[in-house]
Amino acid sequence: GNSVTQMEGPVTLSEEAFLTINCTYTATGYPSLFWYVQYPGEGLQLLLKATKADDKGSNKGFEATYRKETTSFHLEKGSVQVSDSAVYFCALRQTRNSGNTPLVFGKGTRLSVIA
Amino acid sequence: DSGVTQTPKHLITATGQRVTLRCSPRSGDLSVYWYQQSLDQGLQFLIQYYNGEERAKGNILERFSAQQFPDLHSELNLSSLELGDSALYFCASDPVGSYNEQFFGPGTRLTVL
Numbered sequence: 001g002n003s004v005t006q007m008e009g010p011v012t013l014s015e016e017a018f019l020t021i022n023c024t025y026t027a028t029g030y031p032s033l034f035w036y037v038q039y040p041g042e043g044l045q046l047l048l049k050a051t052k053a054d055d056k057g058s059n060k061g062f063e064a065t066y067r068k069e070t071t072s073f074h075l076e077k078g079s080v081q082v083s084d085s086a087v088y089f090c091a092l093r094q095t096r097n098s099g100n101t102p103l104v105f106g107k108g109t110r111l112s113v114i115a
Numbered sequence: 116d117s118g119v120t121q122t123p124k125h126l127i128t129a130t131g132q133r134v135t136l137r138c139s140p141r142s143g144d145l146s147v148y149w150y151q152q153s154l155d156q157g158l159q160f161l162i163q164y165y166n167g168e169e170r171a172k173g174n175i176l177e178r179f180s181a182q183q184f185p186d187l188h189s190e191l192n193l194s195s196l197e198l199g200d201s202a203l204y205f206c207a208s209d210p211v212g213s214y215n216e217q218f219f220g221p222g223t224r225l226t227v228l
Contacts, residue, residue, distance in 0.1 A: 045219070093217075099211075108157060
């Protein structure tokens with residue numbers, strides 16, 4: 001079945017440090033890939049997405065590239081801020097002609113950024 | 116604000132009880148999904164409805180059930196509650212087209228004592 005594996009946290013960085021959170025997936029065909037973020041006490045928000053191979057999703061300084069050859073969708077940011085402290089979830093959804101499909105999530109990576 | 120609403124925000128109850136969680140999807144969205152977020156299991160898909168009909172089932176216990184009403188709001192019913200059912204329950208909705216993201220509600224935090 002479909003699955004998502006992301007690096008275990010927690011990750012603690014100093015402000016302005018470079019961030020990488022690894023994400024790999026197992027799926028048949030060409031799933032859509034997503035990064036969601038959950039700030040403390042809140043629900044999930046879409047951070048970025050990519051729907052086909054070599055697509056790059058980007059938002060708020062975060063980037064991730066859909067790599068089919070390595071089945072990966074690693075999240076990166078060049079300079080993190082304290083306000084980026086949150087839990088980050090990598091997710092996929094299978095594309096299907098018969099309609100929308102549920103998301104499959106990784107276990108989440110907690111990021112703490114210290115000033 | 117995602118446009119997805121969930122009530123109540125918090126729920127505290129005792130083992131053996133039954134509760135109902137409510138979700139209203141974004142205007143125009145026909146699909147509703149329920150997810151459970153717990154410390155040990157992470158975010159797990161429970162069940163999906165599309166325009167009133169069950170579309171997909173995930174790791175949903177037999178003690179749990181759901182439905183989607185003609186006005187498209189959905190309810191998740193949890194019965195014979197156990198301590199391990201304590202979790203955050205999220206509802207999500209999305210427009211037609213599997214490439215699109217899902218929009219999540221703020222969640223209902225269930226505590227079973």
